[in-house]
Amino acid sequence: MSNAVSALQAKTYAGFAEIEEAGLRGMITLRGDLSSTKVKNAATGAASVDFPGMGECNCVDEKGVAWMSPDELLVMTPYADAQPAAEKIAKTLAKTHALVANVSDARAVFFIRGPNAREVIAKLAPVDLSPDRFKPGQFRRTRLAQVPAAFWMRDAETFELICFRSVAGYVFDLLCNAAQPGSEVGAF
């Protein structure tokens, strides 16, 4: 795996919030009937977390399951585990109508850290980020300026954000620009 590198290779920036490209992450797209116990178990089995509700995610470190749409989940694992995990899920669901795809390489992951991390995101995504409205455990697919993205909170001061790999540079620049010292909003 020495040949495998993430889009920005852990680039960082320290503004009024810290921005960091999180490196490679295992990600599996699982489409299927989310009310099916088999599908649920396949996902939670691979990530060792509880099944999330609508618009939510359950993440522990690099593992997790996120609700993407009424028939789609995102299963997260350490990068090296993604391919075997995807194969295992596919095997479990061999007789079930489902699609399993390893999409680890199609994505980039970022951390946005700091007490004002909310403001960085609120400059770019049309989402209510008030502390009483967006909390750890919630998962939001939206846009970041001009590109699609999704994010959730690891804890009260840390956001984790994913986007497509091809726009990792754009997203990193966006986040850094939004975290420029002197541009704090003081809204939350």
Added chain:
Amino acid sequence: MSTRLATGGRLLNRDRALRFTFNGKQMKGFEGDTLASALLAEDQMLMGRSFKYHRPRGIVASGAEEPNGLVNLGKGGAFEPNARVTTTELFEGLTAESQNHWPSLDYDIGVVNNYAARFLPAGFYYKTFMAPRPAWKHVFEPFIRKSAGLGKAPKDRDADTYEHFYAFTDLLIIGGGIAGLQAAKAAGEAGVKVLLLEQTSHLGGRAPVDGVEIDGALAEDWIAATQAALREMDNVTIRTRCMGAGIYDHGYVLGYERLADHAPRNDGPRHRLWRIRAKQIITATGAIERPLSFAGNDIPGVLLASAVRDYVVNYATSPGDRTVVVTNNDDAYRTAITLKEAGLDVPAIIDARPEGGGALATRAAELGIRIENGKGIAKVKGGKRVEGVALCAQAGEGAVLEEIACDAVAMSGGWSPVVHLWSHCGGKLIWDEANAHFRPDAEKAPTSHDGLPFVSVIGIANGEIDTASCLEDADSTAKSLAKALGGKPRRSSTPQAGGSDEVPMLAVWKMPQGASRKLRAKMWLDFQNDVKVSDVMLAAQEGFESVEHTKRYTTLGMATDQGKLSNINGLAVLSDALNQPIPQTGTTTFRPPYQPISMGAIAGEARADLFQPIRKTPMHDWHDAHGAYWEPVGHWRRPYCFQKPGESVEDAVAREVKATRDSLGLLDASTLGKILVKGRDAGKFLDMLYTNMMSTLKPGKCRYGLMCTENGFLTDDGVVARLDEDTWLCHTTTGGADRIHGHMEEWLQTEWWDWQVYTANVTEQYAQIGVVGPNARKVLEKLGGMDLSKEALGFMEWADGKIGEFDARVFRISFSGELSYEIAVPAAQGLAFWEALIEAGEEFGVTPYGTEALHIMRAEKGFIMIGDETDGTVIPQDLGLHWAISKKKEDYLGKRAQERSHMTDPNRWKLVGLETLDGSVLPDGAYAVSNDLSRGQNSAEYANGAEAPINENDQIVMIGRVTSTYHSPTLGKGIAMGLVEHGPDRMGEELDFPKTDGSVVKARIVNPVFYDPKGEKQNV
């Protein structure tokens, strides 16, 4: 002269002096000044020249409504034209220059327009169009260009930064005057989330200037106490210097926050655009005083009465030593009293009302001010500055009774509620006869998705002129909205304010009533755009009955102030001229933004490197470091070619083609769309999407497929690979990836929702590299791993395996006609794999090639390209692709459309190859003209005397066009593809292609496959 008073100045910090320059002249003001008040304090009343007549113009107002005080602000990257002096806060080092004059503000040549004013009437601009044609080009256009205009366009890149911010709230209050504050307090106490925006730097509005008392205390104290109470509430957010710019559907509001205009700095954005979603909106936007229309009302020194009061109370600046007040209402008496109390002279109050004013008038009389009831101003004396006024009877025609010397005039024609924001999203207005203004009609509020109102209006903006009723309105509206939003309003009582004993105003639209034509031609309505009472009357006379038409004909209200002062006066004059009541004339449409907002704020972060996202493949940086000449393809950047030092683009392309055909080329094909389609019904689904049969494809095999729209037109193409029993991988064009994925999902979700099919766009999961050329197999075998021999992996087959240490999926497909492998590896391994190929390929002279070499090689092979051979009007049958259209299938998207008569017309243009007789390259898009003169009634000469038939539209009859054209380095000549009428039946015929330079290129119709027609090279 205007000057700084020794004491006072509510908003000033006299301990901090600030230096600034105006037209290069050093001046001094204080912290808290606006540029307007600082200029006035330096006796700089003259601010600029008017748009059309270049008349001298001074400050009229003290706020956002100011029409005249516009300056070029700053220098270089901080330059901004049309900055309003009344809303520009003074800062240390500010530089301002006046606009629209030459050679100087004091001596302006353009002022000759003023003396030629009778030749520049309403609609002058449009009338010039009717003059003899040459006059426009040689006389009017140069003249108008030179004389019209305001600020200069910035030349340098904006040095500041801007950003957006998304905010969500229960209740948004726009306006931080006493009404807005009371509403925020009532709603805040009820527990709902409140966001309050105030466009200026201070809260409280004009109540302190007007001497209002609330709950027995000075307004200033009440404001401070309320502000302190609001600061304690976590659910209330207040943003000053943040204007509510526009209200849009579903509670969407734009707020324009000016963060650094008052204090330029190096870090942080200059402006922030708040993109707000509010459940309910209250507009508490106050009112704007109207000018009176009397002759010479535009001469510097004539100000709104309220503005005079503002300058004295807020900034300790007097516009003049002797100020005549002219009014039709009681409020302006406050100005006279304020001036008198500040020790300034008020020679007279001219009140147009025959009976005069109420308690305030009595007070003014007690102060010894002369009051003239039933009188008006016949005209203002002076040029660049007021020197006096001529008194007349308001009811008369302007016979001068007396001249009164003065150096300022404070005028008041009554107050107009600021109804702009209420109106942006459809709120309607009613005409209030008593106050002669339009105010919001609560019965016809802007409504949201549920049909219920989402905007409320309070205070003076709602026509509540009186302070007590204004506060009562604010309190009750906020409480009921808070309750509806789920809050619990407190049972607190409304703050009490003493009602003042005011006599009703009198509507005065012209002063004097029976003013002569000569006087009317000097009564300004729109100061910035130079529209006078006479212009509006002329428009009415010329038949412009609609207020919207009159606006555009006269340009009334079309300037940067959008008619904040002129609209009501203008439509009153129009109504009078049309002999109809004002409500029947109506208003023009109020559109956002309320005040101009910066383009920077609208763009936000989207500028320079962040202007647009650029999609990069995993090998992007390698390409960049190796001479890539970039081409945008959708949001991707792809190398057009790789230039070596000193090499031209053409030479690089030719080198890449030759190297690939002779030995080995590498193509970064990662941008191609890759969509997984899986499920029991996936085969059936793909049979519907593609014109050919995909369900019969065997696992391990690939097939080229065509996709059409429902109308039969070719929309995308690509190679489909069957991965297993119920999984297919569909390749799309680079630009088609997202579009085709959306197309698939739309059919699955709306039409075939009961089919068991899932799709996933995995385009970015893979880096895909084309390894192309006679040595392609050798280089891969050198890396080792899976068996890629002809026997193990035949043409149009695929296999998974390892190449070297890389996880690879290898497709044996060719878009160049050469032996070719397209190899997909996980994107994270893409760069390493590419570098491994470059290293291993060294002995074969490996050559990375770009999109142009790709295009040339496919054209040499006669392969079509979506977007070149297709343009949304082309069906596969036009391109001779019958072999890719299944005859066995009952249906596919586009099948029925392709059976329509026009689609089966034998005269449709069909794909052929084109070869110029002289070996030159045909121009892209060139048309072939018919030389069959029997095809038209007449004929035309098109080039070098050649004749062609003409169709019924007088156009030369065209019989074909070039769709792709290149110089082929392989064949050493120009090759092209084109669509030609009966093309395939006319092999060997020569066609005429006229060029734009008048010459003609002759080209022969040939087979589109120029290179290796038998396909032997790709199948080795």
